[in-house]
Amino acid sequence: MEKEEDDHHHFNNSSSSSSSQIEKWCGHEFLYKFNGFWFTKTYLKTTQQVLQHFKPLPNDVILASFPKTGTTWLKALLHSIIHRHSPNSSDTLLLNHPQELIPSLETNLYVQNGNFIPTIIEDQNNKGGGTSSRILATHIPYQIIGDLLRSSSTCKIVYITRNPKDTLISLWHFLQKSGNVFASDPWELPSAVDQFCRGIVPFGSYYDHVLAYRDESRKKPEKVFFVTYEELKENPNGCVERIAEFLGCPFEGGEDQDLVGEIVKNCSFENLSGHEVNMSNEMPPSGFPLPYSSFFRRGEVGDHVNYLGEEMVRMIDDVTREKFHGGGFVYGV
Numbered sequence: 001m002e003k004e005e006d007d008h009h010h011f012n013n014s015s016s017s018s019s020s021q022i023e024k025w026c027g028h029e030f031l032y033k034f035n036g037f038w039f040t041k042t043y044l045k046t047t048q049q050v051l052q053h054f055k056p057l058p059n060d061v062i063l064a065s066f067p068k069t070g071t072t073w074l075k076a077l078l079h080s081i082i083h084r085h086s087p088n089s090s091d092t093l094l095l096n097h098p099q100e101l102i103p104s105l106e107t108n109l110y111v112q113n114g115n116f117i118p119t120i121i122e123d124q125n126n127k128g129g130g131t132s133s134r135i136l137a138t139h140i141p142y143q144i145i146g147d148l149l150r151s152s153s154t155c156k157i158v159y160i161t162r163n164p165k166d167t168l169i170s171l172w173h174f175l176q177k178s179g180n181v182f183a184s185d186p187w188e189l190p191s192a193v194d195q196f197c198r199g200i201v202p203f204g205s206y207y208d209h210v211l212a213y214r215d216e217s218r219k220k221p222e223k224v225f226f227v228t229y230e231e232l233k234e235n236p237n238g239c240v241e242r243i244a245e246f247l248g249c250p251f252e253g254g255e256d257q258d259l260v261g262e263i264v265k266n267c268s269f270e271n272l273s274g275h276e277v278n279m280s281n282e283m284p285p286s287g288f289p290l291p292y293s294s295f296f297r298r299g300e301v302g303d304h305v306n307y308l309g310e311e312m313v314r315m316i317d318d319v320t321r322e323k324f325h326g327g328g329f330v331y332g333v
């Protein structure tokens, strides 16, 4: 405990990323409030680096999401849609974890083995000139990264969200996979529900995160495409076609229709989760503290019923009604 307090002291006094509000999370982790959202110490620093250095290019495709809402799946899909005419595009998924294939601004581009490497973003900034698109992912809330993303009038954003209860359960499981990182003080489910409802989770509040991207997709449908995990599960072919159309690379009839089915199949949970690279217990070189395999668990809609008791469901549903339904977004209960 003494060490943690030292860390806070150091953190608060030593960097421009100081935050006056701090909450205990789990393990040795604390969450820091920045512009209304909660970040781990590492993500607060890397988010600020992104804000300082990242410049969107006109052809960029930004995959935005709250953690555990289907980011990995959408990474595989976006890559497959955009590179569908490249030779060996399906082999690419066999050999590369989707998290490596599409870098995350605040994870892969900056944090390599715990060190910040701003030059990596320079390389990314230099790619994607001409006609080819860079695909980059982020969990940074629109309230924080929106100005930057609007600075390129043509870069496009694809946002995925997921039922709040499944999102929370997925996050809760994800942290269990972190071995001894959180073992000393695990995130018990009652605290997880309580903190989730109060918005105190990395990149949270989940609700504010979702609402801002959704609002922008309604105001500027040519800029932001909003899709839910449940829609993708229900009608993956239709979603893939709509995403391709939104990105300006629509599928035509005939052979292209077969391609849609192939992409959906290649990116299915059943398919991806069986690839050696995705089953690996190796840690990514980015320094991300969880193994590659941790991004694949059950991949189902409604798994929360197996974990959340009645009272927990009631607590989350109450917040969902207030935040989502109250704002006209009837989703998530």
Ligand code: A3P
Residues within 6 Å of the ligand: 065, 066, 067, 068, 069, 070, 071, 072, 073, 166, 169, 170, 171, 173, 267, 268, 269, 270, 272, 295, 296, 297, 298, 299, 300, 303
């Ligand atoms: P579960 O924990 O409910 O299984 P993210 O990629 O945003 O971290 O989200 C991870 C969640 O998406 C996990 O959910 C994971 O199993 C699921 N997932 C990963 N790949 C998927 C795929 N191809 N299809 C459907 N769900 C997938």
